[in-house]
Amino acid sequence: MQASETHIYKALRQILVESLRNKGITDKRVLEAIRQVPRHAFMDSRFIRFAYQDDAFPIAAGQTISQPYTVAFQTQLLDIQKGDKVLEIGTGSGYQCAILLELTSSVFSIERQKILYESASKRLKELGYAPHLCYGDGQEGWPEESPFDKILITAAAHEIPPRLLEQLKIGGKLVMPVGGAYTQKMTLVEKISDSESIFSEHGGFVFVPLLKGKV
Numbered sequence: 001m002q003a004s005e006t007h008i009y010k011a012l013r014q015i016l017v018e019s020l021r022n023k024g025i026t027d028k029r030v031l032e033a034i035r036q037v038p039r040h041a042f043m044d045s046r047f048i049r050f051a052y053q054d055d056a057f058p059i060a061a062g063q064t065i066s067q068p069y070t071v072a073f074q075t076q077l078l079d080i081q082k083g084d085k086v087l088e089i090g091t092g093s094g095y096q097c098a099i100l101l102e103l104t105s106s107v108f109s110i111e112r113q114k115i116l117y118e119s120a121s122k123r124l125k126e127l128g129y130a131p132h133l134c135y136g137d138g139q140e141g142w143p144e145e146s147p148f149d150k151i152l153i154t155a156a157a158h159e160i161p162p163r164l165l166e167q168l169k170i171g172g173k174l175v176m177p178v179g180g181a182y183t184q185k186m187t188l189v190e191k192i193s194d195s196e197s198i199f200s201e202h203g204g205f206v207f208v209p210l211l212k213g214k215v
Helices: 003-022 028-036 045-050 068-078 095-101 114-126 162-166
Strands: 085-089 106-111 132-135 148-153 168-179 184-193 196-205
Touching (some): 003 068, 028 068, 028 095, 068 095, 068 148, 068 184, 068 196, 095 106, 095 114, 162 168
Parallel strands (some): 085 148, 106 132, 148 168
Antiparallel strands (some): 168 184, 184 196
8 A cells, every 4th residue: 555545544534533523422442443443444445435434335245334433333332441351243344343452452253154254354364453253153142252341243133132141241231233124223231230231222223134143
């Protein structure tokens, strides 16, 4: 990449950060992560010129790279602290995973689409990130590595998968869009005990569905 291109991308990320701040993202660490991660590196080549627009775009396997506002909003809700052990369900392009890795070094991410798992693994490694990646069924979580301080689910379902809630540490937080096919409520779950959690809703979003199995 030419130096001039690098400078342009940095300037565009700064503009994106200001846009997200104006839309209500207040966590300085999340905004700094958005500023640092090269979103264009996670985009299909057809859409690279739009990489720093606040929009979602198609990637392989009929999936999307999420709108930056959505990425920032979910991440802010999780309130990730340095040293937190985080589970991400739905690696996708790898962009959200990279944002998480700017906040904590212990990130575990599961992807059910093999083509996305392979491309995200390659891309993240090339950029110097070192998450723990798994090709598997996200609804089952990663029990061997549980419990997790934070769990982020980047696909929607009508309810929180019980297996994932079981893998959340007491005192931990889980964020997931919950609802039907056309609109969901971003839901924050705060686990109080093995039998009690506090649920709160934080606005409407539209995500692809959380599916079982792997392909």
